[in-house]
Amino acid sequence: SQKIEQNSEALNIQEGKTATLTCNYTNYSPAYLQWYRQDPGRGPVFLLLIRENEKEKRKERLKVTFDTTLKQSLFHITASQPADSATYLCAFRPTSGTYKYIFGTGTRLKVLA
Amino acid sequence: EPEVTQTPSHQVTQMGQEVILRCVPISNHLYFYWYRQILGQKVEFLVSFYNNEISEKSEIFDDQFSVERPDGSNFTLKIRSTKLEDSAMYFCASILGAGTAFSYEQYFGPGTRLTVT
Numbered sequence: 001s002q003k004i005e006q007n008s009e010a011l012n013i014q015e016g017k018t019a020t021l022t023c024n025y026t027n028y029s030p031a032y033l034q035w036y037r038q039d040p041g042r043g044p045v046f047l048l049l050i051r052e053n054e055k056e057k058r059k060e061r062l063k064v065t066f067d068t069t070l071k072q073s074l075f076h077i078t079a080s081q082p083a084d085s086a087t088y089l090c091a092f093r094p095t096s097g098t099y100k101y102i103f104g105t106g107t108r109l110k111v112l113a
Numbered sequence: 114e115p116e117v118t119q120t121p122s123h124q125v126t127q128m129g130q131e132v133i134l135r136c137v138p139i140s141n142h143l144y145f146y147w148y149r150q151i152l153g154q155k156v157e158f159l160v161s162f163y164n165n166e167i168s169e170k171s172e173i174f175d176d177q178f179s180v181e182r183p184d185g186s187n188f189t190l191k192i193r194s195t196k197l198e199d200s201a202m203y204f205c206a207s208i209l210g211a212g213t214a215f216s217y218e219q220y221f222g223p224g225t226r227l228t229v230t
Binding site (some may be wrong): 036038106 | 116118144146148154155156157158161163168169171202204206208210217219220221222223224226
């Protein structure tokens, strides 16, 4: 069956360090991969989108990579700040023929001051 | 900046009652979605809606659920006879759905917390 897996355990890092979050998928051929931020009790907020033919995408302190061979995406936050503390979700459109999005369970990041 | 709005923010209802959750998507967007998130769990796709009809739905979206776009702005989710397990956050989202890949980013509303007692 199709699966998206993110580290279910919380990730604690020191302020200023780089946070790296992982998203693995099986039995998908995703056309687009997206990362979202979700704060408690709030809706997800779009951060970055990367296409299957792109290796890397950057936006300010954020970087996303997409390895279709490993079936994995990595999400990096450089120079992390306490305000980056949130749950980060990855999401896929399983194929280009659908507008349905599948979400991972999310990884909770806590940046310690 | 345009945003998706949802009402009410919190709805408490008794089991077996009907509820209608309301959303106003971003005005020039073409695709609309409902998702739910049970406390502590992942965001789950319920249904997508395009051109005034359902384009896809999940196995969760059974006959108890329906969606409607009664006018040019509102998008509603109706649950006909609520069950305890329907208690969750319900999020509406919209995408532009045309043009470049960047138009496929989803804009989510703040959610409606549904509590079924």
